[in-house]
Amino acid sequence: MSFDTQKYTGTLTVSELPEGGIWTEPGSSLMRKTGDWKTLKPVWDKNKCISCMTCWAYCPDSCIKTEKVLNEKTGKEDVKNAGIDLTHCKGCGICAAVCPPKIAAITMEKAR
């Protein structure tokens, strides 16, 4: 998804705005880098992760990235965890908390 950065400088004029205050670029909040907020950051261990996707289900900021892969066993399309979008992650720690204890693929570390 790409957005025109010029539209997100907070300086659009009256004539540049769509009528009725509507906005026509769905998902534009991705232009806001909420990743700046965090004091802790999740560190994901690709080798430990079993792609159960529990972290995906509970991330409030839609930061668990996914990739579609072919499951060799079943021959069907599968989804794998593809890491964490730290640009938007606020460091809440939910992903680490819901990761199955026996797997523990995500740990929280100091962000800076």
Added chain:
Amino acid sequence: MATLKELAAREEKFVGGHTSCAGCGYPNIFRLTLAAIKEPVAVVGATGCCEVNTSIFPYTSWKVPFLHNAFENSAATCSGVEAAYQSMVKSGKIKDENFRFIAFGGDGGTYDIGLQSLSGAMERGHDMLYICYDNGAYMNTGIQRSGATPRYANTTTAPVGKVNPGKSQKKKDLAKIMVGHNVPYVAQTIAGNWKDLTNKVEKAMSIRGPKFIVVLATCPLGWVTKSQDTVKLTQMAVDCCFWPLYEVENGKYKINYDPKDKKIPVADWLKLQGRFKHLFKAGNENLLAEIQTEVDQDWENLKALCDFHSKQGVV
């Protein structure tokens, strides 16, 4: 019912970059709800945290059509959207795309100021799903008590003081109020159980007419909880039977999860929350006991209702 992998394979229709607090409990309700619906969907949101955080102009977290009108009227507004769709499909002005309609509000916008609008829309039979994300207070304006605030919780308008132990009244039972509207589907769930939540959304989508789901959601700010505990906290609310998972289909009650011997004391859930901190001071044991008695009684009543309906041969 979709598996988690199937849900995760779908395009995110509610994206990040919104301004809810770290560890906020409601966003994944909308992520999961939209993931669970395959049809085209339009969302109407009430004023509150969710609307304010997800649509600060020109930023929007919605990748589906989204309309915010005001605080108390998301149900009425959604009913107008739905009526417009039905009318224009019928007159051939637009094609039938099996559009689905969702209205949502927080507990303030649903239990309290929006209850009349919700009641009207449900009674009129619009083909829509209303989802209440219930975090038990007016969190957006700064943790004021609502009709959904549990007894003895500390809020800024029913604060714990020298003579008052927080909110003195019991939480309103919204699901039962909605059952009283004779709508085909009412359910109670939590944000911390993706399966129960998406199953209920899918089930609601399979039914024509008005549907209602109330979802308990943690507010780390208002509950005074750790952000990483957000999911666990709503799960514990189920395990202590403060917030049972149940559904009511055509008036028949059904419990979706009975913790049985894994039922935990309410105090285990309460003590993780700063809003109930005062209950654990010496001398307040009676207040804790009162809450436990109330929760137990409500749970027994719910089980009795479900038993009654299951004995009628309806599962």
Added chain:
Amino acid sequence: MTAVTEVKQLTVARTGNEAMAEAMRQINPDVVAAYPITPATEIAQIFSSFVADGLVNTDMVTVESEHSALSATLGAAAAGARAMTATSSQGLMLMAEIMPIVAALRLPIVMPEVNRAISGPINIHCDHSDTMFCRDAGWIQIFSENAQEAYDNVLQAIKIAENPQVHLPALVTTDGFIISHGMETIKILPDDDAREYIGAYKANYSLLNHEKPITVGSIDLQNYYFEHRIPVIEAMQAAKSIIKQVGKDFGEKYGRAYDLIEKYRTDDAEAAIICLGSTAGTAKDVVDALRTKGQKVGLIKIRVFRPFPVEDLTAALSTLKAVAVFDRSDSLNGYGGPVFTEVCSALFNSAQKPKIINYIYGLGGRDIDVHQIEAVYNRLNSIKDSKDVGDIVSYLGVRK
């Protein structure tokens, strides 16, 4: 009457409410959401019978309050539908929260509205306090003098509100009971002509496009609210010329022309009354009677209160010596009624302006008769050349 009427119109007997419901039937909106309130109840009630008989394609949403009525109407309009509602008094006040949102979202909702006093005390009869209460909500406000105008105004309001230069909601008012329940002989367009006149509606945007999903009703912070208010302000300014054009076209097509204001025998007048709504009809009779006695009196009817016709009024008032502004409500500002203060404000920078006094009258349906109006003209004649106008604000027909 400037043009020859080419369209053969139907002459029918209708009350104001029936006339407005008839216009709604011909408009055939996609959605109507309404809640009953005296004296506007009949509008939606009669319309419901059109729905029941299959005379319209409308989805009728019988809501549980006026707040929900306008909320649902807003939702329908945001979904790209032509949507209408109707109300009065307390109902309008309950809608008040949603009215500016409709304007800001630029949804051209047309709402027939019957002027009725606001509580308290509760009163079901005519005054303009309800409509005036909502005067700054961003809705065009068109006042009707009689049932004929009510019908004509509802049709024209659609053309005005839906004009791309306007895209604002519009209220079309009648006076409670006086017009709403008074039977008159009116002319209505044949259905085919009315439908052709109204035309198909093309919404500026719609929620019902899942391929290009839009966000409607965003929250603005300090950096955008002002920029989003300006287009609403400019649309209200632009509406003046559109209203004039629509009124002129209507006259050319159907023989009844309309403008922002109506000047009645003001060409050589020295004294005039300014009023809105049904009182204009009564006052015109008084003007005619006084004219036969040689008095140079006239009347100015403000048909459109929002946008406020500043230019037309200042021009019309420049040749007059004394004017009495009739207000059927009081601003409770300690200084008269809303029409009075706006007229005074419009004239402040004019070099040529008359003496102005204000009469608050007819609150809660208190009748106004020709004798009272004649007495006001007599007073205007006595003050037009004197230095002292006496009391600036007076209350007509009240027992003190």
